[in-house]
Amino acid sequence: xxxxxxxxxxxxxxxxxxxxxxxxxxxxxxxxxxxxxxxxxxxxxxxxxxxxxxxxxxxxxxxxxxxxxxxxxxxxxxxxxxxxxxxxxxxxxxxxxxxxxxxxxxxxxx
Numbered sequence: 001x002x003x004x005x006x007x008x009x010x011x012x013x014x015x016x017x018x019x020x021x022x023x024x025x026x027x028x029x030x031x032x033x034x035x036x037x038x039x040x041x042x043x044x045x046x047x048x049x050x051x052x053x054x055x056x057x058x059x060x061x062x063x064x065x066x067x068x069x070x071x072x073x074x075x076x077x078x079x080x081x082x083x084x085x086x087x088x089x090x091x092x093x094x095x096x097x098x099x100x101x102x103x104x105x106x107x108x109x110x
Contacts, residue, residue, distance in 0.1 A: 010022060031044050031047075031048070035048070
């Protein structure tokens, strides 16, 4: 089997993600050609109509905001850990200044 008519010369994908992206691109190109030529199936037409709907756009916006929220939560957790480490360092420093010997193993949670 040769290459499909009109296919581009593409470098072979080096990762599974790149391969998936190539397949998606090919499928999108084929769907576009079918839509232009009027040979697209009802499933292809429905798929692209759904993508254009206001509900789909709202869903995509919601997903983006959820991703931002999750990212902010991860950042906040990392910040909280850093603050806890700073407090521990400050407490150990105060203990050592007061003449108390600091046993680092006593404060090690890891």
